[in-house]
Amino acid sequence: MDIKEKIENLTAELLKHQYLYYVKTAPEIPDKEYDRLFDELAELEKKYPEYASDNSPTKRVGSDLDNTFPEKEHSIPVLSLEKEYTIAGLEKWLAKTIANSDKTLSFVVEEKIDGASIVLYYKAGKLDTALTRGNGLVGNDVTENARTIKQIPLVTGETADFAIRGEIFFNKSEFVTFNAAFENKFANPRNLAAGSLRNLKSSIAAKVPLKIFTYEGYFTPPFTNDHIMILAKLKENGFTINKNVGFFSDDSGMRSRVNEKLPEIFSGAISELPGYVKRRMEQRDNLDYEIDGLVIKINELDVRDALGYTAHHPRWALAFKFEAPTAQTRVKEIQVQVGRNGRVTPVALLEPVKIAGSTVSRATLHNQEYIEMLELGIGDSVGISKRGDIIPAVEEVLEKDPENPTIFKFPRECPFCKSILEKDGGHHFCKNRACPERLARAIIYFASKDQMDIDTLGEKTIVFMFEKGFIKTIPDLYSFNYDELLKEEGFKEKKVNNIKTSVENSKKKPFRKVLTALGFDGLGASAAADLIKNGFNSIDKIIAAAARGNVEEFSRIGGFGEITANLLIKHFTDPQRLAVIEELKKVGLNFAEEMPAMREAGDMPFNGQVWVITGSFDNFQPRSKAAEEIERRGGKVTGAVSSGTTHLLVGSAPGSKLQKAQQLNIAIIDEPHFLEMLKETCI
Numbered sequence: 001m002d003i004k005e006k007i008e009n010l011t012a013e014l015l016k017h018q019y020l021y022y023v024k025t026a027p028e029i030p031d032k033e034y035d036r037l038f039d040e041l042a043e044l045e046k047k048y049p050e051y052a053s054d055n056s057p058t059k060r061v062g063s064d065l066d067n068t069f070p071e072k073e074h075s076i077p078v079l080s081l082e083k084e085y086t087i088a089g090l091e092k093w094l095a096k097t098i099a100n101s102d103k104t105l106s107f108v109v110e111e112k113i114d115g116a117s118i119v120l121y122y123k124a125g126k127l128d129t130a131l132t133r134g135n136g137l138v139g140n141d142v143t144e145n146a147r148t149i150k151q152i153p154l155v156t157g158e159t160a161d162f163a164i165r166g167e168i169f170f171n172k173s174e175f176v177t178f179n180a181a182f183e184n185k186f187a188n189p190r191n192l193a194a195g196s197l198r199n200l201k202s203s204i205a206a207k208v209p210l211k212i213f214t215y216e217g218y219f220t221p222p223f224t225n226d227h228i229m230i231l232a233k234l235k236e237n238g239f240t241i242n243k244n245v246g247f248f249s250d251d252s253g254m255r256s257r258v259n260e261k262l263p264e265i266f267s268g269a270i271s272e273l274p275g276y277v278k279r280r281m282e283q284r285d286n287l288d289y290e291i292d293g294l295v296i297k298i299n300e301l302d303v304r305d306a307l308g309y310t311a312h313h314p315r316w317a318l319a320f321k322f323e324a325p326t327a328q329t330r331v332k333e334i335q336v337q338v339g340r341n342g343r344v345t346p347v348a349l350l351e352p353v354k355i356a357g358s359t360v361s362r363a364t365l366h367n368q369e370y371i372e373m374l375e376l377g378i379g380d381s382v383g384i385s386k387r388g389d390i391i392p393a394v395e396e397v398l399e400k401d402p403e404n405p406t407i408f409k410f411p412r413e414c415p416f417c418k419s420i421l422e423k424d425g426g427h428h429f430c431k432n433r434a435c436p437e438r439l440a441r442a443i444i445y446f447a448s449k450d451q452m453d454i455d456t457l458g459e460k461t462i463v464f465m466f467e468k469g470f471i472k473t474i475p476d477l478y479s480f481n482y483d484e485l486l487k488e489e490g491f492k493e494k495k496v497n498n499i500k501t502s503v504e505n506s507k508k509k510p511f512r513k514v515l516t517a518l519g520f521d522g523l524g525a526s527a528a529a530d531l532i533k534n535g536f537n538s539i540d541k542i543i544a545a546a547a548r549g550n551v552e553e554f555s556r557i558g559g560f561g562e563i564t565a566n567l568l569i570k571h572f573t574d575p576q577r578l579a580v581i582e583e584l585k586k587v588g589l590n591f592a593e594e595m596p597a598m599r600e601a602g603d604m605p606f607n608g609q610v611w612v613i614t615g616s617f618d619n620f621q622p623r624s625k626a627a628e629e630i631e632r633r634g635g636k637v638t639g640a641v642s643s644g645t646t647h648l649l650v651g652s653a654p655g656s657k658l659q660k661a662q663q664l665n666i667a668i669i670d671e672p673h674f675l676e677m678l679k680e681t682c683i
């Protein structure tokens, strides 16, 4: 066999197994064997690139280049669908559509996958471009990342150009594991699918097992008048189509022709359609992917052409959504906020709408990725929800602004200081520490109710004083001569006196309050309490430890970990921050407090307990740290389980001690439970 033939055979072999694995989900060879064949092919292709096929599985591994995802225009219509939320509404649409047509209609019902919409353009049968839906007219070119999705054929049996619509999604069952690998930055599988498609380097995207269902094909010239036959053709060409599709026609001959080609799908008379929709709705939670509804489409393509489109929707399809959004409104403006630590948060300003009795006019948009996932622009109609009592969030775009369908672009610069924003993890940051917005936010935070509680200095007053140049930093709050305010409009003597009093009173706040009011990253109320509890009961002790730069000194504190420890070292060795602290000291704020009193031995929470430890722990490495915690609470730690043992602390991969403890009916404590116990018995 010559090299060329060998490469061809290997390619064909791998493609077959890829198809079996990803499309049929019925692999015939073990993963290891597949990897071996893959490596062999990659090696040969490297030596003889002239023989490598465009369709080679090695072309799906992606590149390390930063993708820029340039915008490109769509050449097929990608409009959103009219939405209906009730079976009655669906039945009405069905009746109206049938009555308005002089032809006999049939319908196709497909699941509306909650993922990232994509259009695949094929040239002469080969994948040429993959675009996101974007605003319907222009999408982002994500070809490099789409190529890494094994269910997307790179080469098909077709010879002509055609376009395919599909939905990229991520399996629910794999979400938790994969999200952990991305530091849990994705809120749900849909976020992960959209994020990997749009934001990752293709070499990383290639490691994410994204899936696709294709559901529309645009072939010219058309080879059929039936949408359902397009699905059959997609399947023949190696595309993955959803098996949860329903075909509804009153022509039984047509139904059996369809089931010959697509035996896996449901078919029935049109009268059965609403019942099918109800059943699919009930089956929703049994799926391994998220759907938010069903799509009902007219099957006949000539009827579709004749019906055409309204300004925003095709007239031949309907989205049946399982849940109506909590509230519907319009985005008037998108504001970019910068926090005291530089983090940039986009906020949607809404036309006021009532949700559960309260009027909502702002909603969080989290970050740039979230906006891109929603494909949200100013002027769009959106669905808003308010889950629990948290800040309302924009959940979905219901309707792009017909006048100006755009997607909001994050500014390149901080709107307040014009420095270039930097991306760090999922968020953008203004890294300019002299940024006026960051400084003002730090002062507002310091004076806020949960911090120093200087209630006479609300956000408005602080912003006013900041803009006037009266205060620039936190210590200025204590050195400013508030009598100056009497010259300003709206500041009467009584008001100014009240401000003076509350500023003076804030000096009595305990050290732990002062510590958190500084607003340092990673130093919230519980971290401050932990520091104090663990002997860092004065700022001098903290600064001295930070100066020693020994991460251990902080990371040994339960729940801190290295990240927090390093942050503390960074903050408390920073000259600018130390200067602020020094000034606040001079003013007379509390920078030390008494250690919580030690208890008598008899009062110790673990007094009389005998513990044995087995397995390994996330929060206690080495294991002796867990022993220290027990001993500090008056407990004893021994090496072997005996009848005298009262508690067994069990980590992952425990030894035989666990069985023995179970036999002896000893209390078995896992790590989360242990952490709870430590919290309840703070020492």
Ligand SMILES: [Zn+2]
Binding pocket: 338, 414, 415, 416, 417, 418, 419, 430, 431, 432, 435, 436, 437, 438
């Ligand atoms: Zn800035």
